[in-house]
Amino acid sequence: MSRNLRWKLLLIIFITAVALIYLVPSVVGKIPGLLGRILPQDKIHLGLDLQGGMHLVLEVEAQKAVESYMERIKGDLKDDLKRKRIYAPIIERINGDQLSLEVLGEKEKFDEFIEDNYPVLIEIAAEDRGKYHKVILGIEKKQADFLKRYAVDQALETIRNRVDQFGVAEPDISPQGSDRILIQLPGIKDPQRALRLIGRTALLEFKLVDDEHSLQEALKGRVPEGDIILYQRRENQETGRVSKVPFLLKEKTLMTGEVLKDARVQFGDLNEPYVTLELDPRGAKMFDRITGQNVKKRLAIILDNNVYSAPEIRERISGGRAQITGIFSLDEARDLVIVLRAGALPAPVKILENRSVGPSLGKDLIDKGVKSIIIGGILVVLFMVTYYKISGAIADLALILNLILIMGALAGLRATLTLPGIAGIILTIGMAVDANVLIFERIREELRLGKTPRAAIDGGYSKAFLTIMDANVTTLIAAVVLFQFGTGPVKGFAVTLSIGIVASLFTALFVSRIVFEVILAKRKLKRVSI
Amino acid sequence: MEFVKPGTKIDFLGIRSFAFGLSGLVIAAGIVSIILHGGLNYGIDFAGGTLVQVKFLEPTQVETIKENLASIGLDRSLVQRFGEKGENEYLIRVEKSVSDLEDLSGQIEGTLQEAYGKSGVEIRRTEMVGPKVGKDLRKKGILAIVYALIGILIYITWRFEFIFAVGAVIALAHDVIITVGAFSIANKEFTLPIVAAILTIIGYSLNDTIVVYDRIRENRRKARREPFAKIMNSSINETLSRTILTSLTTLIVVVILFIFGGGVIHDFAFALMVGVLVGTYSSIFVASPIILTWQQRK
Numbered sequence: 001m002s003r004n005l006r007w008k009l010l011l012i013i014f015i016t017a018v019a020l021i022y023l024v025p026s027v028v029g030k031i032p033g034l035l036g037r038i039l040p041q042d043k044i045h046l047g048l049d050l051q052g053g054m055h056l057v058l059e060v061e062a063q064k065a066v067e068s069y070m071e072r073i074k075g076d077l078k079d080d081l082k083r084k085r086i087y088a089p090i091i092e093r094i095n096g097d098q099l100s101l102e103v104l105g106e107k108e109k110f111d112e113f114i115e116d117n118y119p120v121l122i123e124i125a126a127e128d129r130g131k132y133h134k135v136i137l138g139i140e141k142k143q144a145d146f147l148k149r150y151a152v153d154q155a156l157e158t159i160r161n162r163v164d165q166f167g168v169a170e171p172d173i174s175p176q177g178s179d180r181i182l183i184q185l186p187g188i189k190d191p192q193r194a195l196r197l198i199g200r201t202a203l204l205e206f207k208l209v210d211d212e213h214s215l216q217e218a219l220k221g222r223v224p225e226g227d228i229i230l231y232q233r234r235e236n237q238e239t240g241r242v243s244k245v246p247f248l249l250k251e252k253t254l255m256t257g258e259v260l261k262d263a264r265v266q267f268g269d270l271n272e273p274y275v276t277l278e279l280d281p282r283g284a285k286m287f288d289r290i291t292g293q294n295v296k297k298r299l300a301i302i303l304d305n306n307v308y309s310a311p312e313i314r315e316r317i318s319g320g321r322a323q324i325t326g327i328f329s330l331d332e333a334r335d336l337v338i339v340l341r342a343g344a345l346p347a348p349v350k351i352l353e354n355r356s357v358g359p360s361l362g363k364d365l366i367d368k369g370v371k372s373i374i375i376g377g378i379l380v381v382l383f384m385v386t387y388y389k390i391s392g393a394i395a396d397l398a399l400i401l402n403l404i405l406i407m408g409a410l411a412g413l414r415a416t417l418t419l420p421g422i423a424g425i426i427l428t429i430g431m432a433v434d435a436n437v438l439i440f441e442r443i444r445e446e447l448r449l450g451k452t453p454r455a456a457i458d459g460g461y462s463k464a465f466l467t468i469m470d471a472n473v474t475t476l477i478a479a480v481v482l483f484q485f486g487t488g489p490v491k492g493f494a495v496t497l498s499i500g501i502v503a504s505l506f507t508a509l510f511v512s513r514i515v516f517e518v519i520l521a522k523r524k525l526k527r528v529s530i
Numbered sequence: 531m532e533f534v535k536p537g538t539k540i541d542f543l544g545i546r547s548f549a550f551g552l553s554g555l556v557i558a559a560g561i562v563s564i565i566l567h568g569g570l571n572y573g574i575d576f577a578g579g580t581l582v583q584v585k586f587l588e589p590t591q592v593e594t595i596k597e598n599l600a601s602i603g604l605d606r607s608l609v610q611r612f613g614e615k616g617e618n619e620y621l622i623r624v625e626k627s628v629s630d631l632e633d634l635s636g637q638i639e640g641t642l643q644e645a646y647g648k649s650g651v652e653i654r655r656t657e658m659v660g661p662k663v664g665k666d667l668r669k670k671g672i673l674a675i676v677y678a679l680i681g682i683l684i685y686i687t688w689r690f691e692f693i694f695a696v697g698a699v700i701a702l703a704h705d706v707i708i709t710v711g712a713f714s715i716a717n718k719e720f721t722l723p724i725v726a727a728i729l730t731i732i733g734y735s736l737n738d739t740i741v742v743y744d745r746i747r748e749n750r751r752k753a754r755r756e757p758f759a760k761i762m763n764s765s766i767n768e769t770l771s772r773t774i775l776t777s778l779t780t781l782i783v784v785v786i787l788f789i790f791g792g793g794v795i796h797d798f799a800f801a802l803m804v805g806v807l808v809g810t811y812s813s814i815f816v817a818s819p820i821i822l823t824w825q826q827r828k
Contacts, residue, residue, distance in 0.1 A: 057663060191656070192636045354635075354658040361583070361654040368792040375790060376783035383779060387531045420723050423798055426787050427730060430780035431737070434772075437779070438741065441772045448536055467744040470689055474740060475733035477681040482729045485674035490726045497730070 005521060008514050015506075016401060019408025026411055044411045047418035047492050050366055052359030053186035054194060058159075058349040060179050065151035065347035066097045066144050073118070074099055075252065080117065086110050097144070098124060099137040107133045151346040152179055159183065159198055161342035166197055180352065191356040193331065201304050201348050202339035204257030206290070208250040209298035209310050215248045226251050230300070232307040232326075247307050249300055254290050256344070259283025263340040265333045266323075273333035274325040277340070284320025292316040303336075369422035376426055377403070384433060388440055390529035394515045395436035398507035402432045405503040406496065415499070418492030428500030435472075435508030439464045440530055453525040457516050461509070468509060472501050534771040543763050546819035553704060553816060560711015567714055573721035574657060576671070578664035579625050580634045583655040586618040586646060595620060598645040602637050613793045619654070634658070671725040675706065678732055690743055693821055698739045701817035705735045705808045712804045718797050727801035734780070735809030738773055739817040745769050746818065758825065762818050770814070777810040 026043045048055050074093055081088050087104040094100045099121075103110045107126070110133070114121055120143040125136040156175055163171045163185065172184040188194050213224045223229060232245040262278040279287055290299070291313045300310040301324050308326040328336070381399065384392035406425055410417055443460030451459060476498060483494035519525070542549075564570060574581050584595075592609045599607060599622070608623040624634060635656035642651045659667075679699055686695035706728055713720055745765040753761065784806060788799035 059662075192639070350660070351658065352660040352663045354656070356635075356656050358652065358654045360585075360652065365792060365794065368790055368795070372783075372787050372790045372795075376786040379782045379786065380779050383782065387775070419794060420726055420798065423723075423787060423791070423795055424730075426783050427780070427802070430783040431734065431776075433779045434737065434776040437772050437775045441769075441775075445536075445768075463748075467741055470744060471737040471740045474682055474685055474736045477685060478678045478729050478733035478736070481674055481678040481681060482726060485670050485677070486722075486726065490722055493723075493726045493730075497733075 002521070005514070005517055008510075009518065012511055012514060016404065019405050019412075022408040022411040023404070026407070040412070042411055042414055044407065045414055045416045046362070046366075047416045047421070048184060048186055048355070049357050049419045050362040050417065051186055052188075052357050052362045053184065054188045054191045055353070055355040056183040056185075056195070056198065056351065057176065057353035058155075058181045058183065058199065059352050060152045060155045060181065060345075061348050061350060062148035062151045062179050063096065063347075066139065066147050067093070068347075069147055070097050070099060070139060073121070077118065081110075081113070084113055086113060094136070097139055101135045101137065103133045103135055104131070107135075110135070148179070152181075154346045155349060156181055158342050158345055162197055162338055165338045165342060166194065168194075181349070187359065188356070191354075193335065195351070195354065197335050197338060199349055199351060200339060201345045202257070202342075203304055203344045204260070204340060205253045205302045206255040207253055207300050207302060208294060209300050210248045210250050211298065213248060215246060218248045219246060223248075230302060230305055230307050232310075245307075247300060247310060249302075249307075254299075255283065255286050257340060258343075259286060260340060260343075261320075263337045265330070265337055268325070273328065273330050274323055275333055275336055275340070277322045277324065279320040279322065281320070284318070287320060287322065288316060288318045365419050366422075369419065369426075373403075373422070373426055373429070377429055380429055380433060384436075388530055391440055391443075394512050395433055395440070395508075397515065398436060398512040399429065399432055401511055402428070402500070402503050402507045405507070406499050409499045409503065410496070413499075415495045416492050417496070420490060420493035421496040424493045424496035424500060428497065428504060431475075432500065432504035432508065435464075435468045435504055436512060438468055439508065439512070443528065443530055447528065447530070453528045454520060456528065457520070461513055465509065468505070472505055476501050532771070533774055538767050538770060539764070540767060540770075541763060542766050542814055543759050543819055543822060546815065546823065549815035549819065550823075553708075553812075557704070557707050557711065560708060560714060563711060563714040567717070570710070570714060570720045571717060572664075572668075573719035574623065574659045574664070575722040576664050576668045576720065577625075578659050578661035579623060580638075581624075581655075581657040582622045582635050582638050582653060583612060584620050584622065584638075584642060585652045585654050586620070587650045587652075588646075589618055590620075590646070592620070595622070595642075598641055599638065602641050604634075604638065619793070667722060671722070674725065674729060675732070678729055679703070682732070682736060686740075686743075690747060693824065694743050696824070697817050697821040698736060698743070700820050701739055701812040702732050702735055704812050704816050705731055705805060708808045709801055709805045713801065716800070718800065721797070723794070723798045724801050727798050727805065730802065731805030731809055734806060735812060738776070738809055738813035741772065742766055742769050742813055742818055759822055762822060766814055766818060773810060773814065777806055780806050 022040050022042075024039055025041055070093055074091055077099070078088075078091055086109060088101045088110070089104070090100075090102045092100045107128075111123070114123075114137070120140050121137045122140055123135065124138040125134075127134045152175065156173065159181060160173050163173060163183070168185045168188060170186055172182070174182050176182045183198065185194060210224065210227050213227065215229075218224065218227065218229055228249055228251045230247050230249055232247060234243045234245060259279050259282055260277055261280040261283070264276050264278075265273050266276050268274055294313050295315060296312065298310045298312050301308045301322070303324075308324050311325075324336070377399070381396045384395050384399075386392070388395065403425070406428065409415070439460050442464045443456050446456035446459040446463075447453075479494050479498040479501065483491055483498070486494055592611065595609050596607075599609075604622075604624055607625075608621075610621050610623075612619040612621045622638060624638075635653070635658060639651075639653050679702060682702070683695045683699050686698050709728060709731060710720075713724065742765060745768055746762055749756075749761045749765050749768075750758075781803070784799055784802045787795060788803060791799055
């Protein structure tokens with residue numbers, strides 16, 4: 001055997017060994033001791049469709065963040081204008097993010113005031129209507145864009161916190177495009193609960209109950225100026241029936257969950273869970289002032305527009321502690337604590353896509369996939385041996401090596417194996433023999449022309465080489481496009497197909513050739529078994 | 531063993547008018563089917579909606595499931611058996627996709643648990659795709675196929691000649707249209723994995739076509755004086771053995787996949803089966819003959 005050939009043989013053995021080493025964790029599991037620490041530890045990473053889990057795409061309704069910002073400005077503006085004695089009795093939010101005002105008196109004074117104090121507001125339209133000026137104010141585009149971007153960043157961070165506290169192994173939470181968030185939670189058992197936890201806005205608000213006006217009148221449609229009606233949702237634990245209790249509240253929000261320092265689950269006398277809130281120093285001061293000013297009034301605690309409780313303020317509370325009672329289960333109380341700790345989403349989110357796969361289904365799919373690979377593989381192997389005899393066996397050897405390389409590469413590159421990915425491997429089996437078929441047909445042609453075995457094999461490989469390259473490169477183009485445009489499972493397919501193509505180029509053009517060379521070097525062949 | 535004896539000389543180009551007619555007929559059948567069905571039968575990936583795969587402990591009927599779903603107003607949803615009969619698995623598909631937290635799959639789960647007992651049903655998979663995402667994915671799917679074709683066009687023009695690239699792309703379009711048509715005729719759902727299957731078919735069929743083109747290029751260098759049609763015909767004949775063999779090995783695995791792969795993979799394998807057959811046909815009867823027809827017209 002020539003030195004050159006020996007080196008090539010060593011290279012093949014080396015590459016095979018590396019692939020096998022990478023496969024050890026996936027096949028045998030973790031190896032204890034020193035050896036386990038030296039060897040690679042990554043198993044083949046299974047996609048959500050195979051191991052079970054949840055795939056979510058959320059859209060942050062960033063425009064809503066701009067709208068709530070304008071809502072806050074509206075409140076501030078009302079107070080400030082009053083203080084400056086600029087009379088604008090009617091201020092309304094229109095078209096989502098614009099303010100409509102009716103300004104009495106000098107317009108110049110108003111303009112000057114806005115320019116000095118609210119630089120983010122711009123005048124969109126103004127009209128002199130005799131008694132008053134009708135003014136429409138909008139928000140500067142730069143500021144709006146900033147608010148939107150901030151809302152998405154903040155939502156990402158908040159959701160990350162919530163998922164971390166919920167306890168999911170290897171979650172993947174990443175932004176997608178300008179306003180979307182992709183969340184992958186492998187192995188999650190209760191997708192419904194996770195969804196409620198991730199998707200809820202969790203805006204905690206404290207508002208006063210309006211006891212001066214009649215709730216009955218308000219329910220008939222005569223809601224007093226500056227008031228709103230919100231409901232308390234009560235679920236009967238036994239029948240599961242939901243009832244709604246209305247509350248007439250002052251619209252102004254006195255405090256929000258922003259000032260929260262911590263939240264905890266506690267248990268009451270009847271072992272019913274409730275949630276205690278600990279406020280930060282600023283919040284404690286605010287809460288102290290609010291409770292001090294409103295003794296004997298009722299303070300409603302509202303989460304996402306649902307009134308949890310509305311206890312009467314008996315005395316000023318200065319410790320910076322509050323609690324949310326209300327009928328909920330332990331799981332609900334725990335989830336509530338998680339969302340309160342992680343903070344509110346700056347804008348509501350919409351679920352664009354939700355795919356969850358149970359763990360048992362994934363196992364089924366893997367079993368079926370592996371079964372298909374084995375049956376398909378055996379049939380192809382048998383076919384090749386029948387059709388091409390010993391040469392067919394050489395192609396089979398290359399094919400088996402091909403499978404080992406694909407699996408090893410998947411583990412080594414930490415690529416994700418998905419269900420279409422398994423299909424990709426099976427397809428590769430079919431196509432991998434193609435390269436060998438091309439070569440063998442060429443060799444047969446050469447033999448028919450009366451060439452010696454040595455010349456026929458050389459001729460076959462060199463003539464088939466370009467064809468094989470051209471054919472595989474074009475398939476690779478399709479695979480790369482697939483990877484670029486595909487999502488999740490389809491990407492997995494592109495990955496295995498690409499790895500498969502590269503591996504089959506190596507095994508068909510290089511490995512099977514070397515095997516022929518070795519045979520040719522060992523003995524003088526009179527005829528080729530092909 | 532030899533399937534195709536050496537020296538086989540079938541006049542593939544001579545029957546090209548017949549082949550074009552046949553292709554035209556099959557393509558027309560597919561298009562008519564798509565029109566009659568009112569467009570493609572998009573799965574929830576592209577149409578949006580909610581899909582729940584449920585496994586029942588005891589055998590049950592589609593009708594019973596529908597009756598139970600009636601209580602939450604979903605009696606008009608599509609319920610179908612999934613996988614083999616003994617597996618008691620069903621797919622429930624609802625057109626609606628609900629983007630708020632009161633999600634549909636949760637309601638379906640609750641209703642079925644009430645009817646069959648908590649351990650009597652297992653929710654194995656739920657998928658909800660909003661209409662916006664569906665539209666996005668549809669666009670992406672079409673773009674993927676178009677970009678793949680453009681990439682291939684450029685590569686073949688570089689390696690061969692522009693006219694060959696045109697022939698290859700026509701053959702590929704032929705394969706894609708027929709496969710999509712077959713999906714419509716079989717009334718199967720068009721989903722994301724099917725787009726992957728179609729791209730694979732593009733890659734595969736191209737593989738076949740390139741092998742033939744490669745041989746034409748080689749034979750043309752050897753015998754410059756021979757008429758183009760004769761070179762083409764002998765090239766197709768010379769590569770015929772390989773074309774059939776590769777199709778056969780690929781078909782073996784795809785059929786195995788079709789039989790043993792289970793529910794989700796089933797349709798994927800169906801697309802590949804059609805694609806491999808059509809792809810093989812087109813690389814013999816379409817890709818090269820169309821070049822000849824093109825050149826003779828000029």
